[in-house]
Amino acid sequence: MPEKSYDHKQIELKWYEKWAGEELYKAEEDSSRPKFYVLEMLPYPSGALHIGHVRNYSIGDALARYKWMRGFNVLHPMGWDAFGLPAENAAIANQRPPREWTLSNIARMKATHRRFQFSYDWDREVTTCEPDYYRWNQWFFLKMLERGIAYRKKALVNWCPQCATVLANEQVENVCCWRHETTPVEQRALEQWFFKITQYADELLADMAQLEGNWPERVLTMQRNWIGRSEGTEVDFGSEFGPIRIFTTRVDTIFGATCVIVAPEHPFVEKLVDAAGRARAKQMVDARANKGPGDIEKDGFFTGKYAVNPYSGERVPIWVANFVLMTYGTGAIMAVPAHDQRDFEFCTKYRIPVRPVIRPADGVLDDPATMKAAFGDDGIVENAGEFSGLASEEARRRMTAKAEREGFGKAAVTYRIKDWGVSRQRYWGTPIPVIHCKKCGVVPVPENELPVLLPLNVEITGKGRSPLEEVPEFVNVKCPQCGGAARRETDTMDTFVDSSWYFYRYCDPKNDRAPYDPKKIAYWFTIDQYIGGVEHAILHLIYSRFFTKMMRDIGLVKNSEPVKKLFTQGMVIAEGAKMSKSKGNVVDADWLADKFGTDTARMFVLFAGPPEKEVDWRTEGAEGIYRFLGRVYRFATRNIERARGSGGPAGESDKKILRKLHQTVKKITEDFESRWHFNTSIAAVMELVNDLYAEEAQLSSTVLAEVIEKLALLLGPFAPYLAQELWEELGKTGPVFKQPWPSYDAGLAKEDEAEIVVQVNGKLRAHLSAPFGTAQDVLRERALNEPKVQPFVNGKQVVKVIVVPDKLVNIVVR
RNA sequence: GCUGGAGUGGCGGAACUGGCAGACGCACGGGACUCAAAAUCCCGCGACCUUCACUGGUCAUGAGGGUUCGACCCCCUCCUCCAGCACCA
Numbered sequence: 001m002p003e004k005s006y007d008h009k010q011i012e013l014k015w016y017e018k019w020a021g022e023e024l025y026k027a028e029e030d031s032s033r034p035k036f037y038v039l040e041m042l043p044y045p046s047g048a049l050h051i052g053h054v055r056n057y058s059i060g061d062a063l064a065r066y067k068w069m070r071g072f073n074v075l076h077p078m079g080w081d082a083f084g085l086p087a088e089n090a091a092i093a094n095q096r097p098p099r100e101w102t103l104s105n106i107a108r109m110k111a112t113h114r115r116f117q118f119s120y121d122w123d124r125e126v127t128t129c130e131p132d133y134y135r136w137n138q139w140f141f142l143k144m145l146e147r148g149i150a151y152r153k154k155a156l157v158n159w160c161p162q163c164a165t166v167l168a169n170e171q172v173e174n175v176c177c178w179r180h181e182t183t184p185v186e187q188r189a190l191e192q193w194f195f196k197i198t199q200y201a202d203e204l205l206a207d208m209a210q211l212e213g214n215w216p217e218r219v220l221t222m223q224r225n226w227i228g229r230s231e232g233t234e235v236d237f238g239s240e241f242g243p244i245r246i247f248t249t250r251v252d253t254i255f256g257a258t259c260v261i262v263a264p265e266h267p268f269v270e271k272l273v274d275a276a277g278r279a280r281a282k283q284m285v286d287a288r289a290n291k292g293p294g295d296i297e298k299d300g301f302f303t304g305k306y307a308v309n310p311y312s313g314e315r316v317p318i319w320v321a322n323f324v325l326m327t328y329g330t331g332a333i334m335a336v337p338a339h340d341q342r343d344f345e346f347c348t349k350y351r352i353p354v355r356p357v358i359r360p361a362d363g364v365l366d367d368p369a370t371m372k373a374a375f376g377d378d379g380i381v382e383n384a385g386e387f388s389g390l391a392s393e394e395a396r397r398r399m400t401a402k403a404e405r406e407g408f409g410k411a412a413v414t415y416r417i418k419d420w421g422v423s424r425q426r427y428w429g430t431p432i433p434v435i436h437c438k439k440c441g442v443v444p445v446p447e448n449e450l451p452v453l454l455p456l457n458v459e460i461t462g463k464g465r466s467p468l469e470e471v472p473e474f475v476n477v478k479c480p481q482c483g484g485a486a487r488r489e490t491d492t493m494d495t496f497v498d499s500s501w502y503f504y505r506y507c508d509p510k511n512d513r514a515p516y517d518p519k520k521i522a523y524w525f526t527i528d529q530y531i532g533g534v535e536h537a538i539l540h541l542i543y544s545r546f547f548t549k550m551m552r553d554i555g556l557v558k559n560s561e562p563v564k565k566l567f568t569q570g571m572v573i574a575e576g577a578k579m580s581k582s583k584g585n586v587v588d589a590d591w592l593a594d595k596f597g598t599d600t601a602r603m604f605v606l607f608a609g610p611p612e613k614e615v616d617w618r619t620e621g622a623e624g625i626y627r628f629l630g631r632v633y634r635f636a637t638r639n640i641e642r643a644r645g646s647g648g649p650a651g652e653s654d655k656k657i658l659r660k661l662h663q664t665v666k667k668i669t670e671d672f673e674s675r676w677h678f679n680t681s682i683a684a685v686m687e688l689v690n691d692l693y694a695e696e697a698q699l700s701s702t703v704l705a706e707v708i709e710k711l712a713l714l715l716g717p718f719a720p721y722l723a724q725e726l727w728e729e730l731g732k733t734g735p736v737f738k739q740p741w742p743s744y745d746a747g748l749a750k751e752d753e754a755e756i757v758v759q760v761n762g763k764l765r766a767h768l769s770a771p772f773g774t775a776q777d778v779l780r781e782r783a784l785n786e787p788k789v790q791p792f793v794n795g796k797q798v799v800k801v802i803v804v805p806d807k808l809v810n811i812v813v814r
Numbered sequence: 815g816c817u818g819g820a821g822u823g824g825c826g827g828a829a830c831u832g833g834c835a836g837a838c839g840c841a842c843g844g845g846a847c848u849c850a851a852a853a854u855c856c857c858g859c860g861a862c863c864u865u866c867a868c869u870g871g872u873c874a875u876g877a878g879g880g881u882u883c884g885a886c887c888c889c890c891u892c893c894u895c896c897a898g899c900a901c902c903a
Contacts, residue, residue, distance in 0.1 A: 005853090218818050218898080225817070225899060232903080248903060261903095298901080323901045333903050341815095342901055416902055537898080571897090607839075609827065613820090614896080621826065624839045627854095634854090670830085680828065683838035690838090693855085757834050762884040764834055802883050808833050812883050 003638030006630035008597030012721045038503045038530045038563075052533055052572050055615070058605045059569055059676070060531045065717040066672045069741035135451035136505070136515040137497050138433040140547075142444050143554050145434070149196045150422075152442065156265075156327075157192055157421055158185040166192060166423055187285070193432060193491060194419040197546045201227055201415045204545055207561055215566040216612075219537040226538045228416025233400045234330060235409040237307035239318065241271045244307055247329030247414055250339060251403075252395035255384040256357035257334035258347060260307045261300065261319045265326040272303040272318060284322040298323050298346050309334075310408040311399065312385065321346060329414050337374065338366065344374040357383050358392065420543065422494045429492030431468070437479035437486040446480050452488070468492070499540050500547035503527060503562065521557050530563040533571060541566070567676070570614035592619055596626040599719035603629070606678040606718060625682075629722055631689055632715070635696070636708050636726050643704040643730075653698035657691060661707055662749035664688045665742050668714055678718070685714055705730075710742045754806040758783045760792040761812060776803040783809035 144150035157166045166188075197204075205227050208220050233251040236243035237260050244260060262268055264281035273281070280301060288296065300321030307318050316334075323342060324333055337347035338356040347354060354368040358379040365382055366375055378392035387395045403409030423432070431452040433445035445452055455474045468474055468490040479486035501515070507524045508516035532540070541563075548562040593601040604622045608615045664684045671681040692699075692707065699707075712726035716737045727736040750772075756779060758766040766788040770779060780801050783789060789811065796813040803809050 221818060222898060228899095228902060230902075246903085250903080296901085323903095325902070328902045335903090340903070342903075345901095414902080534897080573896090607826090613827095616826075618826080618840095621840050628839085630854090675830070677828095677830090679826090680830090680838080683828075686838055755834090759833085759884070762833090762882095767834080800883060802833095804833065808884090810833080810883050 003634040006633040011725045012597050015721050015724050038527050055572055055605050056569055058602045059611045062717040065737045069737055133498055134430045137430040138450045145444055152193050154191050156187045156189050159188045160185050192421050192423040194421050197420045200546050200549050201417050205229055216568050222537045231413050234412040239307045244332050245330045246332045246334050251399045252381055252392045253336040253339040254311050256336045256338045256355045258353045258355055259317045259319050259335045261321045261324050261335050262332040263324040263326040264320055266331045272305050281320055339374050341374045423491040424494055429495055432489045432491050434489045435477055435486045440479055440481045443479055443481050496543050500543045518556050526559045527563045529565045531567045534568040569611045572617050573614050592622055596622055599721050600626045603718045607682045609679055610677045639704050640729055642701055643708055645701040650700055653695040654700050654703045657695050657703055658748055660688050660691050662744040665744035666749050713742045757808045758786055759810040765789050772806055779803050779809055
């Protein structure tokens with residue numbers, strides 16, 4: 001029974017070929033609904049694979065295999081595999097585009113767009129550009145257009161000069177493009193397509209209540225901040241040019257308002273100031289657009305005009321200032337320097353009076369002459385006419401009521417979230433299915449003409465116009481309504497549109513009449529467990545919640561939320577930078593899989609740390625995993641003959657190993673059920689194998705057989721190829737991960753005797769072992785008589801002895 | 815600035831409910847096997863003190879304080895790092 005050396009290449013290739021094309025995970029609809037797990041692995045048209053995906057994949061894959069072995073019928077929607085497994089779930093694999101189509105497209109994008117990183121062997125089947133997705137994205141777009149959820153308007157939008165495209169607000173980080181972190185975005189006024197996500201702002205917020213506890217708190221916090229709901233009051237300040245409407249959450253402070261400030265982009269600026277003033281305002285807008293990360297100095301000027309406070313009748317100056325945003329509230333504010341820190345800073349700079357009108361419940365009004373900072377808390381309103389003496393909250397209520405009664409204002413809710421700009425001037429992405437006709441206006445492409453596909457003969461110039469504009473066959477069309485000459489829309493959709501609903505398509509991937517059959521969705525949804533990266537907390541995860549609500553309103557789905565439980569794995573960091581698709585840093589994972597095999601690569605990624613934590617990517621430790629797998633393989637192969645025999649000594653070693661084995665099964669089972677800390681699961685298997693090496697010679701055939709079999713099963717989720725190979729070596733057939741997960745015997749896992757720790761004043765002094773359930777006073781006596789304890793107790797007074805049954809004795813002396 | 819999260823050996827990380835701090839792995843050192851090397855197998859590996867040695871002890875979980883018989887874990891104050899948001903009225 002010579003051992004075999006571990007040849008990962010030969011093993012993995014063998015099973016790769018055997019499994020190719022097989023539907024290994026096949027979920028069927030049955031009376032007990034299977035679990036629905038989704039890994040965030042998107043069939044982006046641009047979907048390149050990166051290490052973050054590899055990690056995500058490894059976590060989800062191990063988990064899905066485990067669930068599968070537990071008898072859960074897991075729908076595990078992987079159409080392709082990061083580490084060289086064949087398409088494992090043909091049941092859900094997307095219907096692929098014709099191969100030639102895909103390859104020519106890729107070749108073209110590769111050739112013309114160097115920035116675009118491809119890291120994967122495209123000759124293997126990889127989901128890339130999907131006419132299927134285009135079709136249904138377009139279908140949804142038309143439905144949204146009908147309902148006014150998709151609309152077009154001229155708007156100030158974020159423009160990345162490097163990408164030469166428009167970006168959504170969500171894709172702007174630190175005023176720079178998410179793909180070019182040092183390139184500030186510009187503001188441009190362009191005709192753009194939008195999705196009215198603001199219509200769902202309230203619901204997106206309210207429904208978070210049902211996600212509480214099932215989604216990571218930080219994701220919910222981020223979404224809450226992003227939606228940014230605040231309740232307040234809109235108030236019209238009168239002026240000779242008509243009312244200037246401001247928004248405030250603190251109308252109770254309005255008697256302290258000493259000026260009105262409008263944003264430099266505010267439409268009133270035109271009327272309020274002369275050409276010089278307009279130039280100055282323009283300057284402010286530009287300065288803000290070009291500012292780098294960090295603060296800009298507060299800056300403003302007086303317009304020379306005044307507005308009237310409708311509550312007090314007081315005339316206050318109107319200013320223009322750079323810190324007031326056109327994109328929030330009404331684009332105009334009242335400045336209450338005494339009770340808002342920003343206003344305080346601004347007004348002190350320009351010597352605008354500070355007038356306190358709120359005092360703490362048990363204090364007095366601040367003295368403006370000595371104030372160092374604004375008093376921003378609620379309190380008691382003073383010097384406010386009929387409202388004097390009221391608490392802030394009550395004052396707000398009554399003041400708002402008065403505004404409504406007298407028609408100069410109203411209660412209002414403002415959101416930070418803005419409508420989702422989906423227009424992109426990129427080549428890849430779903431073409432927006434509308435036609436512009438001089439006579440008929442915007443005409444939707446008729447449903448039976450979908451999908452509108454991308455032309456292949458394009459040149460990608462990066463010049464700031466969609467490359468599609470340069471393709472006359474694509475652009476010049478007949479108007480579907482009047483038949484006259486018309487132009488096809490050349491903007492393509494943000495790829496986040498694809499990712500907003502792709503998991504619905506998993507449930508019905510071959511449907512060619514609709515994106516999916518609502519009955520199938522009703523069966524599968526809501527997703528039980530979604531696994532993805534934190535980096536999508538506010539992009540993808542808000543968009544897909546919005547899409548679900550939109551689809552529900554169209555009558556396609558019944559659920560209001562797409563995902564019941566969310567798990568966000570930590571990002572992969574390398575040399576201080578996060579690994580992401582847009583940077584194309586993919587080499588390491590491939591290199592790892594190539595050098596040590598996919599089993600080692602997958603297991604190493606899992607061993608690197610707990611999955612919710614960030615990991616610093618370094619490959620030094622991978623050899624340890626490779627060594628470990630080799631140890632397992634050699635142990636199994638050299639003992640396989642012995643394991644087939646019978647009998648042998650049933651000695652101490654047997655007992656010890658059996659106990660360790662059952663403890664290991666218990667530990668890994670628990671890790672899978674609760675924490676998903678696979679790093680400790682793997683450590684546990686390593687411990688078991690270390691013990692096996694120590695006891696190897698003394699083991700009986702029976703125990704060897706049990707141990708090798710369970711080892712194969714335990715390794716199934718982490719190292720599927722090796723596990724399968726061991727399974728075959730054992731003379732068993734069929735895929736190892738279709739075997740039931742091994743059970744453990746709690747009795748066997750238990751130690752014979754409890755090991756009791758003896759402490760003196762909390763310091764460890766001795767160990768003793770005693771049968772489980774030994775009486776407290778017996779433990780107490782034994783501990784006190786322990787020789788190693790004597791020197792610390794002698795000559796001292798024993799004050800107290802604490803006994804924790806089966807665990808510990810602590811002797812307190814003085 | 816605000817909101818989350820985290821600080822444990824040379825490194826990644828364990829310690830799950832307040833009960834043996836450093837599991838497991840990497841790196842490193844030593845030994846066995848070998849003509850030799852690789853591979854493999856075995857042993858050691860927080861710091862300091864003590865002992866010829868066996869051993870024994872002290873200090874250690876970012877810093878300081880508190881609660882407790884007992885604190886990496888709970889509470890207070892502070893520091894540092896990471897992430898998200900950042901003039902949101």
